[in-house]
Amino acid sequence: MGTLRDLQFALQLKIEELRQRDTLIDELESELDTKDELIRRLQEELDRHKATVSLPGSSAASAAACSAQSEDLHPANRKTVISEPFTLDPVTLTMVSHKSYEKSKESQSLIQSSFKKKRPVEGPKEKSEPS
Secondary structure, eight states, X not given: OOOHHHHHHHHHHXXXXXXXXXXXXXXXXXXXXXXXXXXXHHHHHHHHHHHHHXXXXXXXHHHHHHHHHHHHHOOSOOOOOOOOOXXXXXXXXXXXXXXXXOOOHHXXXXXXXXXXXXXXXXXXXXXXXXX
16 A cells, blocks of 8 residues: 555646546537537528528518519519628638639739729719709
């Protein structure tokens, strides 16, 4: 049997090992929470995209009736697209890998010159007041 000092040393080693495991568990739980949030956001985005593809309820019936009437006049297929602004959050951006492609000198100079060109910005048009 070991001495009291040996047992205390072994106990300290086990306590330190448990602390390291707890730290690792905390890090993994944090990473899991981040990924859960990313999954939730992507699921919401997917739901929005699915909603844009199919029209809900009575709107679909009225849209079908309108398209049937206009089909006689215009045989082209038409679809209604309802969209919300697409924004990427920093968490999503860090999860996405970015590829870099080699560009020729000519391509690089064209890209640089396009950034340097100044485009006129149109302001709001003023309404003339009736006299």
